[in-house]
Amino acid sequence: MHEYPVTEQIIKIASEKAKENNAIKVCHIALVVGEHSGFIGESIQMYFDIISRGTICEGAILEIENIKAKWKCPLCDITYMRQPYSFACPKCGQDGLPTNIGKEFYIKSIEVEVP
Numbered sequence: 083m084h085e086y087p088v089t090e091q092i093i094k095i096a097s098e099k100a101k102e103n104n105a106i107k108v109c110h111i112a113l114v115v116g117e118h119s120g121f122i123g124e125s126i127q128m129y130f131d132i133i134s135r136g137t138i139c140e141g142a143i144l145e146i147e148n149i150k151a152k153w154k155c156p157l158c159d160i161t162y163m164r165q166p167y168s169f170a171c172p173k174c175g176q177d178g179l180p181t182n183i184g185k186e187f188y189i190k191s192i193e194v195e196v197p
Contacts (some may be wrong), residue, residue, distance in 0.1 A: 085121055089129035093139050096192050100138050105194035108139040116186035117151040151184025 096108045115123045123146040130144045152161045155171035155178045162172055169177040 085125040086129050086133075088121060089126050089133055092126070092130065092189060093134055093137060095189060096142070097138050099192050100194045103194055103196060105138070105196050107195040108142045108192060109195050110143045110145065110191075110193035111139070112145045112147065112190040112192075114147045114149060114186050114188050114190050116149040116184040118180070118184040119187040121187055123148055147190065149184055149186050152181050153178035154181050155179075 092111065092113065096111050100108050113123075113126070115121055115126070127144055127146065130139075134140045134142065150163050153164045153169065153171075154161050155174060155176055157176045158171055158173045160171065160173055161181060161183070162178065164170075164178065165172075171178050
């Protein structure tokens with residue numbers, strides 16, 4: 083449910099950028115959502131379809147790029163995606179540490195239509 087206010091902000095930002103560029107419509111929004119960002123892309127999409135009605139963003143394509151979380155081994159210094167129920171490095175077996183990869187959440191691009 084916390085995706086609702088975030089989706090409102092995405093629409094607000096896209097609408098403001100469109101108006102700054104004298105656009106008549108927002109056509110495409112590319113969003114990056116990390117696995118550990120705390121947000122669910124499908125929920126954002128659902129809210130976007132509802133909240134964007136009647137706005138300059140109505141009908142825009144919301145493209146969501148999902149980023150898988152990665153871990154780093156303190157011994158091997160490699161980055162890897164962990165297996166379910168395990169934090170072990172696939173190379174040496176040592177438990178890895180979480181990285182910032184997978185915590186991303188940002189608007190990558192906004193495409194608008196100008197007259």
